[in-house]
Amino acid sequence: MRPETQPPPNPRRRSLFALLGLALLLAAQSTACDNPKSKNTDTLETRGDSTQSADGDIDEDGLRACQAVTYGVDNQPHPDSSCIGNVGCRDFDPKHCECTCTTCFDELCLAVLCDTDYMDCWDVVSDEVSPPPPNILWVDNLTGSDAAASTGTELEPLASIGEAVARASSSWTSIHVVATSQDYDGVCVTTPRVTIVGEYGTPTVSGLVVCDGRNALFYSRADDVHFENFELDASSYAGQSARALIFSGLPEAPIHRNSARFIAAVGPGQGAAGRSLISSSLCYDCALEDSSSIGAEEHGIYWTNHQDGSIIRRNIVEDADGACLQLNSDPETYDGGVGIQDGVMSNALVEDNILRNCGTSNGGAALNLAGVKNSVFRNNVIYGSALTGGIANWDDGYSDWGDAGNFAFGCSGNTFVHNTVDCRGCDRHAFSMRNGSTDNTFVNNIVITSTHDAIAIDTESNSGHSIDTNLYLDGTDFEDTAGDWLKLAAWQALGFDTHAVSAQSVDAIFVDAANGDYHLKPGSPAIDAGTLAGVTHDIDQDSRPRGNGADIGADETF
Structure with a gap:
């Protein structure tokens, strides 16, 4: 467990979304997927109005999850993805930026955008083969300007978070706010994505x-x-x-x-x-x-x-x-x-x-x-x-x-x-x-x-x-x-x-x-005294159990 007063800030810094390598497979007939199994794919969760699963079940809307595809940090399809079809991100693991995606939807294409560092994997509903790129805006309250002529790029940033949100597009918008010596005003966000x-x-x-x-x-x-x-x-x-x-x-x-x-x-x-x-x-x-x-x-x-x-x-x-x-x-x-x-x-x-x-x-x-x-x-x-x-x-x-x-x-x-x-x-x-x-x-x-x-x-x-x-x-x-x-x-x-x-x-x-x-501490009566309860890590993210059994409490000793 962590003794510090507050968690450290995110040490990772990005410049722009890594959009190169966007994996979007071209459309094909859903009948090409008669055996929709993928070796290393978990059951998918509900997103939107339909539920898709890796076993190819048909949901109430009649959409079929023909094959599951996993996108990693390089945005590449899972090696077992033999079926080509429309691809949609149905679930994400933000820790590793892995999108679990399904193919062969009937008349529905969900495009996938995945930042290689962190920022999750976004669902973009579209009927087109290629999704539009996200709207990327930069904000710097010392060097930026909210004037209409300001482009909001990293070289020509806006001055306020509120102006950036006001310019948010109907697709995904990523707003990057530069830390300066001056505080920012807050913002009300009523635009999705x-x-x-x-x-x-x-x-x-x-x-x-x-x-x-x-x-x-x-x-x-x-x-x-x-x-x-x-x-x-x-x-x-x-x-x-x-x-x-x-x-x-x-x-x-x-x-x-x-x-x-x-x-x-x-x-x-x-x-x-x-x-x-x-x-x-x-x-x-x-x-x-x-x-x-x-x-x-x-x-x-x-x-x-x-x-x-x-x-x-x-x-x-x-x-x-x-x-x-x-x-x-x-x-x-x-x-x-x-x-x-x-x-x-x-x-x-x-x-x-x-x-x-x-x-x-x-x-x-x-x-x-x-x-x-x-x-x-x-x-x-x-x-x-x-x-x-x-x-x-x-x-x-x-x-x-x-x-x-x-x-x-x-x-x-x-x-x-x-x-x-x-x-x-x-x-x-x-x-x-x-x-x-x-x-x-x-x-x-x-x-x-x-x-x-x-x-x-x-x-x-x-x-x-x-x-x-x-x-x-x-x-x-x-x-x-x-x-x-x-x-x-x-x-x-x-x-x-x-x-x-x-x-x-x-x-x-x-x-x-x-x-x-x-x-x-060494010799604690809590060490190895617990029952196996299906918990695989402790508060420090150390794996559990270790030794002769699970430790009782939030900590698992080495």
Whole structure:
């Protein structure tokens, strides 16, 4: 795990998109693909209105995925691609810039643009053989000009991010913002397929803009909007409800595939009545990675309202008045099943994050969940103060029947694995399940407590849980459905933690927990003591398991 206050900026710098070598196969008849198998291709995910898979199934629109093709950093087709047909990027791996593509679509050509460094692989819907090149614009607030005659090239840049967004084309637009000694104003993005990247250093954005009545530095209400490598400084706006970054859809018009990476968001600090620094609402398949949120007046990161498929990983959040990370689907917005909102947030992946010293005055668990289902939380480290606990699973108060004892949603079907939770500074439980939060898995976690219990389950949530192979300090308390505190033996008699591991002290487990180093020390009882849970890396991206078994907690030792 990383001891630094915020992630380092992206060390890679690009000049222009690498468009040479764009791999676009020419059209052919779909009947040429009678055996649509490719040796090294994973099942493809849903994109747009249709679902394609590598086994050649026909979806509801009658489109057939005849063959799968993988594009790597050189934009070359997979060597097994014997079938020639229309090519479309259906999924991407931004870490390696690999596009997984399918061929032989009926009367549909999805062209692929892939930057050789990073910037994902873009879906461009077209009925032409060759897609138009992306619109590339440069911004420099010291040497540039927003005059109509300015071309926006690297040699003749624009002066503001807002002008560049205003010139965004209907196809993909890549905006490159040069880091200078002067801060930039923020921007509202309502045009789809826009990427804004900091170049030659990390540009700072500190000038608020008002977007749909809200104060923000970066704001998106469009599909496929991406931000990378910026410092968003909201430290001068105490009490003004200023947010650094907002992804914002509408109930009748949610947005899709927004992302932010290498973003350092700085707030005014605790004690002022403000808003979360980074937030997302009604944004499907949206991601926040390798970023930090420091000093939020409310939650550090706030994912709210119904949105599925979120990825939140490798971030650092600290010193938020509210929760470090809150995922609240707001079940009270449930529309009765008519198709706008279901009041549930599902299929999220939250991994490799560090959450510390949150919920100090406004309350909120370090990881606060409401109405979240079928999601995975792994390799996260939580420590420091938190008024309402470490990890809280609950319901936002909505009940279909208007009865406080009947909860419509809760947090169910979630997996919590290989997390490290030091809750000695917590005001409540380290891990709690309330308001109908059933069928959760809690395995291979380290849970440290002092004056409060490790795990609490209420009556409405006492069903279907798998809790085992976690590590606790000797003498740790647990809370049963009656609110009574139990020791480990009585807790195990309820069917939980049959293979629990105990430690005599914090110092016996970690290298230096007092200074935030939660790596396992040699001889730690957590080493090789876990069960195999299908997790292949730890918080440092080291492979796991190593040695004679998986280590318990977020760290895997060599």
